[in-house]
Amino acid sequence: xxxxxxxxxxxxxxxxxxxxxxxxxxxxxxxxxxxxxxxxxxxxxxxxxxxxxxxxxxxxxxxxxxxxxxxxxxxxxxxxxxxxxxxxxxxxxxxxxxxxxxxxxxxxxxxxxxxxxxxxxxxxxxxxxxxxxxxxxxxxxxxxxxxxxxxxxxxxxxxxxxxxxxxxxxxxxxxxxxxxxxxxxxxxxxxxxxxxxxxxxxxxxxxxxxxxxxxxxxxxxxxxxxxxxxxxxxxxxxxxxxxxxxxxxxxxxxxxxxxxxxxxxxxxxxxxxxxxxxxxxxxxxxxxxxxxxxxxxxxxxxxxxxxxxxxxxxxxxxxxxxxxx
Amino acid sequence: xxxxxxxxxxxxxxxxxxxxxxxxxxxxxxxxxxxxxxxxxxxxxxxxxxxxxxxxxxxxxxxxxxxxxxxxxxxxxxxxxxxxxxxxxxxxxxxxxxxxxxxxxxxxxxxxxxxxxxxxxxxxxxxxxxxxxxxxxxxxxxxxxxxxxxxxxxxxxxxxxxxxxxxxxxxxxxxxxxxxxxxxxxxxxxxxxxxxxxxxxxxxxxxxxxxxxxxxxxxxxxxxxxxxxxxxxxxxxxxxxxxxxxxxxxxxxxxxxxxxxx
Numbered sequence: 180x181x182x183x184x185x186x187x188x189x190x191x192x193x194x195x196x197x198x199x200x201x202x203x204x205x206x207x208x209x210x211x212x213x214x215x216x217x218x219x220x221x222x223x224x225x226x227x228x229x230x231x232x233x234x235x236x237x238x239x240x241x242x243x244x245x246x247x248x249x250x251x252x253x254x255x256x257x258x259x260x261x262x263x264x265x266x267x268x269x270x271x272x273x274x275x276x277x278x279x280x281x282x283x284x285x286x287x288x289x290x291x292x293x294x295x296x297x298x299x300x301x302x303x304x305x306x307x308x309x310x311x312x313x314x315x316x317x318x319x320x321x322x323x324x325x326x327x328x329x330x331x332x333x334x335x336x337x338x339x340x341x342x343x344x345x346x347x348x349x350x351x352x353x354x355x356x357x358x359x360x361x362x363x364x365x366x367x368x369x370x371x372x373x374x375x376x377x378x379x380x381x382x383x384x385x386x387x388x389x390x391x392x393x394x395x396x397x398x399x400x401x402x403x404x405x406x407x408x409x410x411x412x413x414x415x416x417x418x419x420x421x422x423x424x425x426x427x428x429x430x431x432x433x434x435x436x437x438x439x440x441x442x443x444x445x446x447x448x449x450x451x452x453x454x455x456x457x458x459x460x461x462x463x464x465x466x467x468x469x470x471x472x473x474x475x476x477x478x479x480x481x482x483x484x485x486x487x488x489x490x491x492x493x494x495x496x497x498x499x500x501x502x503x504x
Numbered sequence: 505x506x507x508x509x510x511x512x513x514x515x516x517x518x519x520x521x522x523x524x525x526x527x528x529x530x531x532x533x534x535x536x537x538x539x540x541x542x543x544x545x546x547x548x549x550x551x552x553x554x555x556x557x558x559x560x561x562x563x564x565x566x567x568x569x570x571x572x573x574x575x576x577x578x579x580x581x582x583x584x585x586x587x588x589x590x591x592x593x594x595x596x597x598x599x600x601x602x603x604x605x606x607x608x609x610x611x612x613x614x615x616x617x618x619x620x621x622x623x624x625x626x627x628x629x630x631x632x633x634x635x636x637x638x639x640x641x642x643x644x645x646x647x648x649x650x651x652x653x654x655x656x657x658x659x660x661x662x663x664x665x666x667x668x669x670x671x672x673x674x675x676x677x678x679x680x681x682x683x684x685x686x687x688x689x690x691x692x693x694x695x696x697x698x699x700x701x702x703x704x705x706x707x708x709x710x711x712x713x714x715x716x717x718x719x720x721x722x723x724x725x726x727x728x729x730x731x732x733x734x735x736x737x738x739x740x741x742x743x744x745x746x747x748x749x750x751x752x753x754x755x756x757x758x759x760x761x762x763x764x765x766x
Contacts, residue, residue, distance in 0.1 A: 211571070212556055212570070212571035213569050213570070213571045214568070214569045214571055214572070215556075215569070215571035215572070215573070216571075238585065239570075239571075239630075239633050239634075241569075241571075258631060259631055259632055259633055259634075260630045260631045260632065260633035261630050261631060262630035262633070263569070264568045264569020264570070264571070264572065265533065265568040265569065265754070265755075266568065266569075268533075268629075268630065269628065269629050269630045270630070273628075274627075274628045274629075277618075277625065277628040278624070278625055278626070278627070278628050280623075280624055286617060286631050286632065287632070288632040288633070288634065288635070288636040288637050289555060289585055289589075289632065289633050289634040289637060290585065290586075290589045290634060290636075290637035291636075291637070293584075293585040293586050293589070294586070297586060309640055309641075309679060309680060310636055310637040310640045310641070311636060311640070312640065312666070312678045312679060312680060313663070313666045313669045313674075313675070313678045313680070314636055314663050314664060314665065314666050315617070315622070315662045315663040315664065316632065316636055316664070318663075319622050319623075319662075321622075321623075348679070349679055350678070350679050351679075379573060379576040379582060380556050380557045380558055380571070380575070380576050380582050380583065380584060381557065381582075381583065381584040382556055382557065382571070382584050382585055383584060383585045383586070384584070385584060386584075386586065435571075435572070435573050437573045437576050438573075441573060442568075442572075444568075491573065495577050495578075496573045496576055496577045497565070497572070497573035497574050497577055499564075499565065503568055503752070503754060504752075504754065
C-alpha cells in the first residue's frame with residue numbers, strides 16, 4: 180500500500196470530496212476547456228449524489244457542463260461558451276435547457292470570465308476591459324432582479340466607466356469579480372507533498388483555483404515529492420491551495436488529458452447522439468453514471484481496447500493517427 | 505479544370521490575405537484550416553496561436569477543438585487564456601483572427617449566441633467564447649460564413665462580436681482604436697469593407713458563381729460595383745491543403761463552417 184503522510188488529511192475518494200465540499204446551491208467553477216481535462220469523475224459523482232441548484236461559472240465549458248445540466252443538477256450558469264469542438268459545436272443538453280427555459284443563464288466572453296476569476300484571485304472587486312463595448316453582452320442582463328439578490332450573484336452584470344486617468348472620452352466595461360465556492364481541477368500530477376502540476380495548457384485553471392473558496396484536484400498520478408521539487412518551474416499550485424486530492428486515473432474521460440490520453444471521439448459522438456433525445460439521454464445516465472459502482476467498473480465499461488486506442492504518445496502529448504471523425 | 509470543394513476554396517481565399525509576420529488567431533472548424541494553410545503556403549513566417557494559450561504548435565494533425573492536445577504539442581510556449589488575450593491585443597503585433605458566425609450584418613458584426621429572443625431563443629448557439637474579445641482587440645478579423653439570406657441579415661438577433669459597429673467611425677468612437685472586420689469569406693465569394701462607410705461590398709466572386717446568386721443570398725443591399733472573378737485554387741495549393749494540412753479530411757469534408765439554423 181502506498182502511504183502519503185504529508186497529504187493524508189487531503190487525500191480522499193471522489194465520493195468523500197463531493198460529500199464534504201459540494202452542497203445544494205454551491206457555486207462551482209469547472210477547470211479544463213471544452214473537450215480537454217474536464218473533471219469528469221467529480222461531475223459524475225455530483226450527479227450520483229443528486230446535488231441540485233448548482234450555479235456554474237464558466238469560460239468555455241464542454242462535457243462536464245453538459246452532463247451536469249442534462250442530469251438536472253444546474254439551476255443557473257454564467258457562461259462564455261458551451262461547446263465540444265467539432266464533436267458538438269453547441270453542447271446539446273445546454274442548448275436544450277436554454278431553449279426550453281429550464282436554466283437561468285447570463286452570457287459573458289472567455290476573456291471576461293478569465294478576468295473575473297483573476298479579480299477574485301487577487302481580491303479586487305472588479306476589473307476593467309474594453310471587450311464587450313458595442314455588443315449585446317452589455318445590452319442584455321440574463322438574470323432577474325430576484326436572482327441578483329442571491330448569494331454570490333453580482334447585483335449587476337457589469338458597469339460602464341470613464342477611464343479616470345484620461346481626460347478624453349475613454350470608456351471601459353467593469354466586470355464583477357468571482358469567488359466560487361469550489362473549483363474542480365483535473366491535473367496530471369500531484370506530488371506526495373501536495374504540489375500540483377498541470378501539463379499542456381492551463382486554460383483558466385490557475386485563476387479559477389485561486390479565486391475559489393475550496394479547490395478539489397483530481398489527478399492521474401501521485402508522484403514522489405522529489406519529482407515535482409527537482410523541476411519546480413513546471414508546477415502549477417503549491418500544496419496549501421488545495422483542499423482535496425483524489426487520485427483518478429482516466430479521470431477526465433471522455434475528454435482528453437495531455438500526455439496521458441486523447442479525447443474519446445467515439446464516446447463523444449455517441450454522447451452527442453443520445454443527448455438529442457430525452458429518453459436515450461436518461462438511459463445514457465443510467466448506464467454511464469448511476470449504474471456505475473466504482474471507478475474500476477467505469478473503466479471496464481469503457482473497455483481495455485478503447486483505453487489503449489486513446490493512450491497518448493508521451494512525447495507528442497496526443498494520439499497520432501487516432502480515428503477522430 | 506481543377507475540381508475543388510467550397511471548404512477548400514474558402515480556406516485558400518482566407519489564406520491569401522495573410523502576410524509573413526502576421527500572428528494568426530484560429531478558432532474551431534474551418535478557421536484552423538485557413539490558419540494552417542496560410543502558414544504552409546503563403547506566409548511561412550506567420551505564427552498560429554490559439555485563445556487557449558498554445559503558441560505556434562507544430563500542427564502535424566488538424567485539431568478538432570481549440571483545447572485539442574494537438575494545440576499544445578511542439579509549441580513555442582504553452583500558457584492560458586489570460587496570456588493568449590495579451591497576445592491578441594498586443595500593441596507590437598499585427599494579429600489576424602479567423603472567426604465563424606451564425607449571422608452577420610453589413611458592418612461585419614457577428615452573432616454566435618442565439619436566433620430569436622435572447623431569453624427564450626428558437627436556437628441557442630455556444631456563445632461568444634473568445635470571439636467578442638478578439639473582435640475587440642485583434643488588428644483585423646476574417647469571418648467565414650455560409651452564404652444564405654437568413655445569415656446575411658439587416659439586423660442581428662444578438663450582437664456577440666463587434667465589427668464596424670454602425671459603420672463610419674462609430675467603432676473607434678466607442679474607444680476601440682484598432683481592428684475591425686477585414687474580410688468575409690463565404691462559400692460563394694469574398695467580401696471586403698469600404699474604407700469610408702465600412703459597409704461590406706463584393707470584392708471577388710468564385711469561378712462559376714454569378715453575382716445574381718450572391719445578391720439573392722444576401723439579406724441586405726450589397727455594392728457589387730467593384731466585383732471581379734476570384735483566382736481558382738492552383739494544383740499546388742490544393743496538393744498542400746489535401747496532402748499536408750488535412751490528410752485525414754477532418755475539416756475539408758462536408759462539415760459546415762457555421763452552426764445550423766433550424
